[in-house]
Amino acid sequence: MSDPTTQAGTPAPRSGDDKPRPGMSERSIGVLGDRKKARLDELARASAADRGGVSLVRDAARRLRRNPVAIIGAAIVGLFVLVAIFAPLIAPHDPVQRFDELTKNLTVDTIPGASGEFPLGSDPLGRDFLSRMIYGARQTLFVGVLATLIGLALGVLIGAIAGAFGGWVDVVLMRLTDVMLALPSLLLAITLVAMASRSSQWTVIFAVAIVSVPIFARLLRGSMLAQRESDHVLAARALGVKERNIVLRHMLPNSLTAVIVQATLTFAVAILDAAALSFLGLGDPDINRAEWGLMLGVDGQRYFEVRPELAYYPALAIIVVALGFTLLGEAMREAIDPKNRR
Amino acid sequence: MSLLDVRDLSVVFQRRGERPFTAVDKVSFTVEPGQTVGLVGESGCGKSVTSLAIMGLLPKRGNKVTGEVLFEGTDLLKLRPDDMRDRRGREISMIFQDPLSSLNPVIPIGIQVAEVLERHQGRDRKQALRESRELLDAVGIPDPQRRLTEYPHQISGGMRQRALIAIALACKPRLLIADEPTTALDVTIQAQILTLLKQLVDETGTALVMITHDLGVVAGLCDTVNVLYGGKVVERERRHELFAHARHPYTHGLLNSVPRLDSPRGERLHAIRGSVADNIPWVEGCAFAPRCDNVVDACLEGPPPLEPTATGGDLRCNNPVSEEVAVR
Ligand SMILES: Nc1ncnc2c1ncn2[C@@H]1O[C@H](COP(=O)(O)OP(=O)(O)OP(=O)(O)O)[C@@H](O)[C@H]1O
Ligand code: SF4
Numbered sequence A: 001m002s003d004p005t006t007q008a009g010t011p012a013p014r015s016g017d018d019k020p021r022p023g024m025s026e027r028s029i030g031v032l033g034d035r036k037k038a039r040l041d042e043l044a045r046a047s048a049a050d051r052g053g054v055s056l057v058r059d060a061a062r063r064l065r066r067n068p069v070a071i072i073g074a075a076i077v078g079l080f081v082l083v084a085i086f087a088p089l090i091a092p093h094d095p096v097q098r099f100d101e102l103t104k105n106l107t108v109d110t111i112p113g114a115s116g117e118f119p120l121g122s123d124p125l126g127r128d129f130l131s132r133m134i135y136g137a138r139q140t141l142f143v144g145v146l147a148t149l150i151g152l153a154l155g156v157l158i159g160a161i162a163g164a165f166g167g168w169v170d171v172v173l174m175r176l177t178d179v180m181l182a183l184p185s186l187l188l189a190i191t192l193v194a195m196a197s198r199s200s201q202w203t204v205i206f207a208v209a210i211v212s213v214p215i216f217a218r219l220l221r222g223s224m225l226a227q228r229e230s231d232h233v234l235a236a237r238a239l240g241v242k243e244r245n246i247v248l249r250h251m252l253p254n255s256l257t258a259v260i261v262q263a264t265l266t267f268a269v270a271i272l273d274a275a276a277l278s279f280l281g282l283g284d285p286d287i288n289r290a291e292w293g294l295m296l297g298v299d300g301q302r303y304f305e306v307r308p309e310l311a312y313y314p315a316l317a318i319i320v321v322a323l324g325f326t327l328l329g330e331a332m333r334e335a336i337d338p339k340n341r342r
Numbered sequence B: 001m002s003l004l005d006v007r008d009l010s011v012v013f014q015r016r017g018e019r020p021f022t023a024v025d026k027v028s029f030t031v032e033p034g035q036t037v038g039l040v041g042e043s044g045c046g047k048s049v050t051s052l053a054i055m056g057l058l059p060k061r062g063n064k065v066t067g068e069v070l071f072e073g074t075d076l077l078k079l080r081p082d083d084m085r086d087r088r089g090r091e092i093s094m095i096f097q098d099p100l101s102s103l104n105p106v107i108p109i110g111i112q113v114a115e116v117l118e119r120h121q122g123r124d125r126k127q128a129l130r131e132s133r134e135l136l137d138a139v140g141i142p143d144p145q146r147r148l149t150e151y152p153h154q155i156s157g158g159m160r161q162r163a164l165i166a167i168a169l170a171c172k173p174r175l176l177i178a179d180e181p182t183t184a185l186d187v188t189i190q191a192q193i194l195t196l197l198k199q200l201v202d203e204t205g206t207a208l209v210m211i212t213h214d215l216g217v218v219a220g221l222c223d224t225v226n227v228l229y230g231g232k233v234v235e236r237e238r239r240h241e242l243f244a245h246a247r248h249p250y251t252h253g254l255l256n257s258v259p260r261l262d263s264p265r266g267e268r269l270h271a272i273r274g275s276v277a278d279n280i281p282w283v284e285g286c287a288f289a290p291r292c293d294n295v296v297d298a299c300l301e302g303p304p305p306l307e308p309t310a311t312g313g314d315l316r317c318n319n320p321v322s323e324e325v326a327v328r
């Protein structure tokens, strides 16, 4: 645990007559001129800024960079996010435009395959399949991020309140999450979507978010309660720190890392759930919207015999992206584990 | 008036479905301003529970605290929680055994010092940080400017304990309770930390309650020593008296199990027989009886009383070690 370099730097205790002195540098460079002193102080400050900022997060990031699993996960996630953001620049065509050269070849049992201008061929409506796949990344990212963020926000709120107040507040909130956890996540989402008068991408986002709320809430509450018993909270109490600050400065920040890691994992679940809902026909009814789950569920299923690629590509994309987020999340979980800290 | 006057302090842990357990049993002791007082005893004898009870830091549920803790005449046990909170860190501070886990891992050291000053002295962040740097310097942390922005896991164990001392003494409290502050440190660092503590309490006039299982720590530091056994004070003496002639068989055993430079060659160290687990409850007799070489019939007929000794201390024993034997 201890850092040998700093250990060695610990000086012998000073004797009583050695009164507190303003700064180390002042004694050790007393013979230098003022300009040199100023220069040295500046260098010291620079190195302080350099070394001082190595927070727990950066420490974890450094360990992440050495982990091949993390790198693979991060590469997949990074590529996915880039494709999603720059979809309009990457996609060769407009994803909703129906091309005459494609539609004229559409029949009941033929869908045009790859050709020079359309590398992945056509979809059942004569649109460019590759462009739709690329825009699909965008839609998937949008749904995943929003669902995760909403779930995270609600979950953190509930978990923080339960963990901070304890007592009956905690009991009530946790019974509530128990109920939510007891329902199979996809079933709950299906019910929610079915309850909404008409389905849209928002019902999907909200359904997926709701399902992740109890997980975040439980996780945060559990780690806040553990923090409440921790030595540094006891030490803070011994300093008279107010309860509010114990929660906000000690319990909450020390509990958040676990939740953030969970968010990465939840993202994977979110896009799988969203895809599943679309697959089941409970997704966005807009036929123009390119979405992997929808593409897999509607076109892929219906035309599987005609052109199985219509199912393969979206399915593969969903699996790879979900895998990427899972790998990254697991690696992050490992990296922030205090047991792995140097 | 004593700075701290603990009177008949008892802590009984009571969990539902379990027998009540008396961890601290009518403990009384006093601390004069600027004095250093030791609380010594084996693991589990109630040292930490005593200190937590004084600080009002025991869990809200599952225990019952009785007696009085008079701090400058005010009974801390009767204070409203808010009032007690305002005193903690300002008038009474405490440092704990494990310096790493006592610091908040996500806040830089300098900020942690500064926050105490902001809390109790109403300093603004800038002023507090300036003072925090001076405090870190005063506890012998090299390059304090740099430490301001470093996190606890980035500095060594000895330095962390120094930082904790800086935090505890930031508001110049009148009393500091140190619960085994050096147990988690390397031997060489231990000596440095003890010297530093002594120097700082001497400079600031802070009274110190030193909790330890290590008589070596007491030897160089404490004015008065309270020896605890099974939740009760069994012997109280001024330091020199205690080391010269401990009367209680338990204290005697503790002293004999510490290696000494001046002991005759070939003499063997004596460990105390058995372990704390061999206690009998005080109501039945002397808790130390199963391990005691001096045990007499009276020892099993009820708890021996704590009685004043000729040397000005107190002793709880029916058959103390005689003075001639005690002087080695
Ligand atoms: N919260 C608690 N609930 C029940 N029993 C407790 C609790 N805290 C402490 N005890 C018991 O009280 C007794 C005294 O514990 P204490 O921590 O004061 O010992 P100690 O003298 O500080 O020992 P050590 O040297 O190991 O720190 C122990 O037997 C312990 O099991
Ligand atoms: S009272 Fe009896 S048993 Fe207890 S320490 Fe003294 S002699 Fe030993």
Ligand SMILES: [Mg+2]
Pocket: B047, B048, B049, B179
């Ligand atoms: Mg203890």
